[in-house]
Amino acid sequence: MRAKLSDNTRILNLPADYAAHDRLLARLSATLREQWNYGSNALVGWRFCEDGIAYFCAPTLKTFSSVKAHHRIVHGERRMGTRTFAIIANLLMAQERRFSFQQANASPAEIESVFSRYTITHTRNRAVFLHDIAGFSLFSPEEQAAQLSTLEYSLNIAEERISELGAEVDLARSTTGDGYYAWNRTKGTQADVNVFCVLMVALAHQALQQRRVRRSQIPIIRTVFGIGSHYHYHQNNRLSADGSDYIVGEVTIDLARLIGFAKPNQILISSLGSNSELDPGKGSTAHFGAVNILGFFKHAAASLEKLTDIEMDELTISRISTYLTGEQKPDGSYAVRELDIADKHGHRHTAYNAKVNIYFGDDEPTFLGLQDGEAAFP
Numbered sequence: 001m002r003a004k005l006s007d008n009t010r011i012l013n014l015p016a017d018y019a020a021h022d023r024l025l026a027r028l029s030a031t032l033r034e035q036w037n038y039g040s041n042a043l044v045g046w047r048f049c050e051d052g053i054a055y056f057c058a059p060t061l062k063t064f065s066s067v068k069a070h071h072r073i074v075h076g077e078r079r080m081g082t083r084t085f086a087i088i089a090n091l092l093m094a095q096e097r098r099f100s101f102q103q104a105n106a107s108p109a110e111i112e113s114v115f116s117r118y119t120i121t122h123t124r125n126r127a128v129f130l131h132d133i134a135g136f137s138l139f140s141p142e143e144q145a146a147q148l149s150t151l152e153y154s155l156n157i158a159e160e161r162i163s164e165l166g167a168e169v170d171l172a173r174s175t176t177g178d179g180y181y182a183w184n185r186t187k188g189t190q191a192d193v194n195v196f197c198v199l200m201v202a203l204a205h206q207a208l209q210q211r212r213v214r215r216s217q218i219p220i221i222r223t224v225f226g227i228g229s230h231y232h233y234h235q236n237n238r239l240s241a242d243g244s245d246y247i248v249g250e251v252t253i254d255l256a257r258l259i260g261f262a263k264p265n266q267i268l269i270s271s272l273g274s275n276s277e278l279d280p281g282k283g284s285t286a287h288f289g290a291v292n293i294l295g296f297f298k299h300a301a302a303s304l305e306k307l308t309d310i311e312m313d314e315l316t317i318s319r320i321s322t323y324l325t326g327e328q329k330p331d332g333s334y335a336v337r338e339l340d341i342a343d344k345h346g347h348r349h350t351a352y353n354a355k356v357n358i359y360f361g362d363d364e365p366t367f368l369g370l371q372d373g374e375a376a377f378p
Contacts, residue, residue, distance in 0.1 A: 024106055029114050031099055036118040036236070043118040044073065045080040045088050046111065052101040053111060054085070056094035063120055066092060074122040074231070078115050079108055117234045127192035127227045128183045128247070129199045130255040131155075133219040134264035136178035144178075147219040150209055155182060158202035161310050167194040172245040179221075181252060185245070189296075192227060196300040197307060199225060200320055203267070204358045207366045208313050222262040224255045224351070226270030227296065257343045258351055267354040267369045268339075269297055269324065294336065297324060297352070319359045324352045325372035337372060 032043055035057045042063045046055035058066075067074050069091050072084055080088065089096060133147055159171045170185040184195040203223065210218045230249030254272040262268050271293045301322050310317040326337035341349045353375035356368040 021106070024101065025110060025114055028099060028106070028111070029117070032115060032118050033236070035097065039236070041118075042120045042233075043078065043115055044092065044094065045078055045085050046115055047080055047082060047085045048108075049098065052099045054096050054098055055115070056085075056089045056092070056096050057118075058092040058094045060120065062092065067122065074120060075124070076121075077112055078119050078121075079112055117236060120231060120233045122229065122231050122249075123187065124229050125227055126183055126187065126230065126251065127195045127225065128181055128230070128251050128255060129195070129223060129225040130176070130179060130181050130252075130259050131202075132176065132179040132222045132224075132259045132262070134222050135220065143217065146217040148175075148178075150217060151180065151206070151219055151221070154202045154205040154209065155180065155198070157205050157312070158198045161201055161312070162194060162198050162307075165307055165310075167197065169194040169198055171195065171198060174244060174246050176256075181247065181255070183247065192296070193300045193303050196225065197304050199223070200304055200322060200356055201307075201310065201312075201317075203356060203368055204310075204317055204320060204366070205312055207358060207368055208315065220264045222259055222264060222266055224258045224262060224268045224270055225354075226251055226255050226258075226272045227293065228254060228270075228272040254349060257345075257347070258341065258349055260343070261341050263370060263374070265368065265370060266375065267356065269293065269352040269354050271338075271350040271352070294324070294352075297354075315360045315363060317358060318361045320356065321359075322354055322356045324354055325370075325375060327372065337375075339375065 032055075035041055036043060040060060041057040042060045043055065043057045044063065046053050048054075063073065070088060072080065072088055073091070088094075131151060133151065136144060136147070139147065155171065155173065159169055162169050168186050168191065171182055172185050173180045173182040182195070182198075184191040184198075186194075203221070206218070206221060228249070228251030230247040230251050232245065232247050235244050235246050251272060254270055258268055258270055304320050304322060308317075308319055310320075324336045326335040328334050336352060339351045339353060341351060343349065353372060354369055355371070358366040358368065360366070
């Protein structure tokens, strides 16, 4: 029996029969999957009603063409209040549908998780990095598979180590064929810092791998990190909801164009983003945009330095430091050099060259990235 606290809060009574609970979620997924119709429709919103949930969907192309009509069409959680639910359904001329609960209850988070497999959402700002294997096409199929495998291994190890240190990170990734886009499914400024730390630890692990594995099996990486907007959806398989996450938008376009200019072993930080896009209203999360990407980097680098005694294979990383390169000033300090890059489409991009120093206690440190003099583009 469900206990209703208010219009927006419910208590989950865990079912005595957990099999019935699992069957409920499977039935919900199957119902939503039918409405999804192989991707021709997108599930847009849901709310609780007396006998379960009410929800609606709309043609996927219509959803994309209507995103400017109301921010809640693609922004925020898919659970909506009664008023917002009615407004969005009316804008999309969508019919309300019902799903009734039988035998068991489900929490809002569980419903949202199932529902999100069939939705399209837009995120205004999120940290994403792109790992690209330099010279990938020159290797044999076996060597390519080995390199992708070791890169995936480094990402998994880095995520595990950062999680063990108490950081909230749920790393999603999508392949580019010769590398990966990676991001934190968790949103927020701290989540962006956490994925930045995952990137740096993954680079450290790759450096350790290069000490003991054959060159043809360990990739030479080019990396670009940036924060920007994107659309997100779950790529479902035809026969089940199993699949993978996928993102596309300003941030992936920017990273893809910058990676073409990045040199082997280079680490670039993109300045993509605009504070004008941020919504300072209720429920917004502070993010860093173009005018303060340097502030974000400084904050993330300080957080990274606090991570100590990271066990990595046979060695322990005592500290990782990172900085942006530039010319030395007369007083001995260093400026940060902006790299102005024009792509083949005539679009200009601003990026910064990063260096990473990895310390292993008494062992010799490892230095990653390019020196300032090597980083400039023609």
